[in-house]
Amino acid sequence: MGKSKVLVVGGTGYIGRRIVKASLAEGHETYVLQRPEIGVDIEKLETLLSFKRQGASLNEGSFNDHKSLVEAVKQVDVVICTISGVHFRSHNLLLQLKLVDAIKEAGNVKRFLPSEFGMDPTLMGHALELGRVPFDEKMAVRKAIEEANIPFTYVVANCFAGYFAGNVSQFERFTPPKGKVFLYGDGKVKGLDLAWQEVVGHFYHIFYEGCLTNFEIREGGEEASHLYPQVEYTRMEDYLKVYV
Numbered sequence: 001m002g003k004s005k006v007l008v009v010g011g012t013g014y015i016g017r018r019i020v021k022a023s024l025a026e027g028h029e030t031y032v033l034q035r036p037e038i039g040v041d042i043e044k045l046e047t048l049l050s051f052k053r054q055g056a057s058l059n060e061g062s063f064n065d066h067k068s069l070v071e072a073v074k075q076v077d078v079v080i081c082t083i084s085g086v087h088f089r090s091h092n093l094l095l096q097l098k099l100v101d102a103i104k105e106a107g108n109v110k111r112f113l114p115s116e117f118g119m120d121p122t123l124m125g126h127a128l129e130l131g132r133v134p135f136d137e138k139m140a141v142r143k144a145i146e147e148a149n150i151p152f153t154y155v156v157a158n159c160f161a162g163y164f165a166g167n168v169s170q171f172e173r174f175t176p177p178k179g180k181v182f183l184y185g186d187g188k189v190k191g192l193d194l195a196w197q198e199v200v201g202h203f204y205h206i207f208y209e210g211c212l213t214n215f216e217i218r219e220g221g222e223e224a225s226h227l228y229p230q231v232e233y234t235r236m237e238d239y240l241k242v243y244v
């Protein structure tokens with residue numbers, strides 16, 4: 001496989017850290033955006049320095065400084081953005097419109113992967129409030145990318161096991177519940193705070209509607225196991241053993 005120069009934007013995040021690691025492991029020349037706004041966040045700084053020790057280059061750049069973004073993307077062939085898009089963590093998907101502008105101006109980027117990595121937003125036009133906001137914003141970013149004629153790949157990862165498997169989809173924890181399990185949809189819950197309302201909306205689409213399984217991959221799409229047959233997938237039974 002050919003090697004690329006890859007810039008990861010949002011590299012210290014949940015997905016970003018894994019993408020930086022994978023890019024280095026695949027032998028790509030890997031760059032990570034270092035935002036001055038991280039200020040005194042020592043965890044982020046240490047994560048960035050650990051990337052550097054593993055062979056990545058750190059590129060200073062800020063979403064508040066268009067020129068710095070243009071300079072950062074000018075040095076690479078591929079830009080992967082993993083900026084946050086989940087309300088209960090933080091949520092900044094529309095900042096990517098600035099990245100699209102920078103990529104358009106730089107003119108050299110061969111492929112852009114925006115921050116997607118979830119349910120396919122094209123299938124979620126009917127999604128419930130408040131959970132629909134990330135889908136709407138991901139669609140706005142797709143529109144900007146396509147209008148700017150930037151070559152793209154959209155990675156639809158549906159749901160990550162780390163969020164849904166270990167906790168058997170129980171709220172407020174990521175480890176298996178001890179003692180009791182809530183069965184959703186028994187009609188007894190009177191109200192939820194806004195953050196959980198968003199999550200419940202997602203659960204409704206996932207578990208009741210089956211939005212992650214009841215669809216066909218359409219033209220232009222490709223199933224990951226066809227693209228990467230060499231990847232060994234972990235079965236749920238094995239995945240859950242880590243919690244025992």
Ligand SMILES: NC(=O)c1ccc[n+]([C@@H]2O[C@H](COP(=O)([O-])OP(=O)(O)OC[C@H]3O[C@@H](n4cnc5c(N)ncnc54)[C@H](OP(=O)(O)O)[C@@H]3O)[C@@H](O)[C@H]2O)c1
Binds near residue numbers: 011119160
């Ligand atoms: N399929 C799923 O189950 C699933 C689960 C979670 C997320 N996702 C999707 O994956 C993508 C990434 O989510 P994540 O959970 O990995 O995100 P995250 O860890 O919450 O944040 C990722 C990065 O976003 C950047 N960021 C946050 N606030 C910013 C701001 N104000 N200005 C500029 N950059 C900012 C930071 O980059 P720095 O490193 O530069 O500080 C941060 O490390 C989203 O599109 C989300 O919808 C999918």
